[in-house]
Amino acid sequence: MQTTGSNRPRNSIRFYPTTDGDNTLRLNENVKEVPKKYQKLLRPFCQDYWYERYADYEVLYQEIEHNGSIICLVNFWCTNDCKMYPTVLEKFSAVNIMIEGSISVALENMVILMHQNKFNVYQVPFGQHTAALEAGCFYELIHFDYSEELLQNKTHSSYPLIQDWLTLRQKNAAGTLFQKEGFINKELREVIGKIKKSNDQLKPLSVEIYLLQVLEIALQVANHVQEEEEQDQDVLVDNKQLGMHESPTFNKTGVPIDAMIINKKHLDSILDSIINEEFIPSRSKNKSTSYYTALLENFLRRARIKEDDFIAAMINHSRAHTGCTIHGIALIIRLMAIKDMFKNKPKISKKEIVASFGLKSYPTFSKTFTEYFKISPSEL
Numbered sequence: 001m002q003t004t005g006s007n008r009p010r011n012s013i014r015f016y017p018t019t020d021g022d023n024t025l026r027l028n029e030n031v032k033e034v035p036k037k038y039q040k041l042l043r044p045f046c047q048d049y050w051y052e053r054y055a056d057y058e059v060l061y062q063e064i065e066h067n068g069s070i071i072c073l074v075n076f077w078c079t080n081d082c083k084m085y086p087t088v089l090e091k092f093s094a095v096n097i098m099i100e101g102s103i104s105v106a107l108e109n110m111v112i113l114m115h116q117n118k119f120n121v122y123q124v125p126f127g128q129h130t131a132a133l134e135a136g137c138f139y140e141l142i143h144f145d146y147s148e149e150l151l152q153n154k155t156h157s158s159y160p161l162i163q164d165w166l167t168l169r170q171k172n173a174a175g176t177l178f179q180k181e182g183f184i185n186k187e188l189r190e191v192i193g194k195i196k197k198s199n200d201q202l203k204p205l206s207v208e209i210y211l212l213q214v215l216e217i218a219l220q221v222a223n224h225v226q227e228e229e230e231q232d233q234d235v236l237v238d239n240k241q242l243g244m245h246e247s248p249t250f251n252k253t254g255v256p257i258d259a260m261i262i263n264k265k266h267l268d269s270i271l272d273s274i275i276n277e278e279f280i281p282s283r284s285k286n287k288s289t290s291y292y293t294a295l296l297e298n299f300l301r302r303a304r305i306k307e308d309d310f311i312a313a314m315i316n317h318s319r320a321h322t323g324c325t326i327h328g329i330a331l332i333i334r335l336m337a338i339k340d341m342f343k344n345k346p347k348i349s350k351k352e353i354v355a356s357f358g359l360k361s362y363p364t365f366s367k368t369f370t371e372y373f374k375i376s377p378s379e380l
Contacts, residue, residue, distance in 0.1 A: 049062040067208070
C-alpha cells in the first residue's frame with residue numbers, strides 16, 4: 001500500500017502550526033510517509049490521504065470528493081500543549097463529528113466548542129482561525145462538507161435551517177445552526193461505521209448517499225435541539241441541583257470543559273454508547289468477547305431498572321472527579337460493571353475482564369477502583 005498520500009488535497013481546510021508567512025510553501029516538506037504505527041488507521045474508502053508532522057503535533061487526513069462535496073476523516077496526535085491555526089482555503093459548510101477528543105476553535109468573533117461524542121452544523125468562513133490542542137491527546141473527527149449546489153437542492157425540504165445555512169455561506173460568515181451540540185446517535189454511528197469499515201473506495205453514488213444521510217440526520221437533530229432548548233426548564237436537571245458552578249471550568253490550554261447534564265432522557269443513549277467500540281476499542285480483539293458482552297448487557301439491563309440510583313451515582317462521582325464528561329461517565333459505568341462481574345465470580349480472570357473494557361493498565365485500574373469503591377479488586 002502506498003503510504004505517502006498526495007501533496008494536493010481537495011479538502012478546503014488545513015491545520016497549520018503558525019500564522020507566519022505562506023504556510024503552503026512549506027507544505028511539501030511537511031508531508032511525510034505515514035508512520036508504520038499509524039498505517040492501521042488508513043481506510044480504503046478514501047480517494048486520497050496525506051500525513052503531516054510538525055513540532056507539536058501530527059495530522060493524518062483521509063478524504064473522498066464527489067461533485068464538490070467532501071467526506072474527510074482527520075486524526076491528530078499532540079505531543080505538547082499548543083495552538084494550531086485551521087486555515088480555510090475556501091468557505092465551507094460542514095457537519096463536524098468529534099469521534100474522540102474535544103477542541104475549541106476561535107472563528108472570527110465567536111468560539112465554537114467541539115466536544116467528544118457530539119456534532120454540530122457549521123459554516124466556516126475563508127481565512128485563518130485558532131484552535132488549542134492538549135499534550136498527550138489523540139483526536140479523531142470526521143466532517144462532511146457540502147457544496148452550495150447540494151444545499152440549494154435541499155431548500156425545498158421541510159428544514160428551514162437550510163436557508164439560514166445558505167445565508168451564512170453567502171455572507172462568508174461564521175456560525176452554527178444550533179447552539180447546543182447534538183449527541184452522536186445510533187444512526188450517525190452506523191453511517192460512520194459503514195464508511196470507516198468499507199473494504200473499497202466508495203463509489204460516487206455511495207458518497208452522495210452518505211452525505212445526504214448525514215445531512216438528514218443532522219437537520220432532524222437540529223430541529224429536536226431547538227425544541228429542547230425551548231423546554232430547558234422541563235427537560236434538563238438544574239445546575240444548582242448538581243452543585244455545579246454556572247461559569248465554565250478550563251483546562252490548562254484554556255479550552256472550556258463541558259459540564260454534561262445527566263437526565264433520564266439521555267440515559268439509554270449513554271448506556272448504549274458504552275458497548276460501542278469507540279468506548280471499548282479492545283472488545284472485538286478479546287477472546288472472551290461473547291461471555292464478557294453477555295455479562296455487560298445483563299448489567300446494563302439492570303442499570304436501566306434502577307436508573308434513579310444509577311444517575312445519582314454517576315452525577316455524584318462525575319461532579320467530584322470528571323466534570324460529568326461523557327468519558328467520565330463511561331469510566332464510571334465500566335467500574336460499576338466490572339465490580340458487578342467480579343462479584344458474580346466469572347469464568348474468566350479479573351485481568352481479562354479489565355482488558356475487555358479497554359483499560360490497559362491493571363495497576364492503574366486497581367487504584368481507580370479502590371478510590372471509587374473504597375475496596376480493592378482483590379477483596380472481591
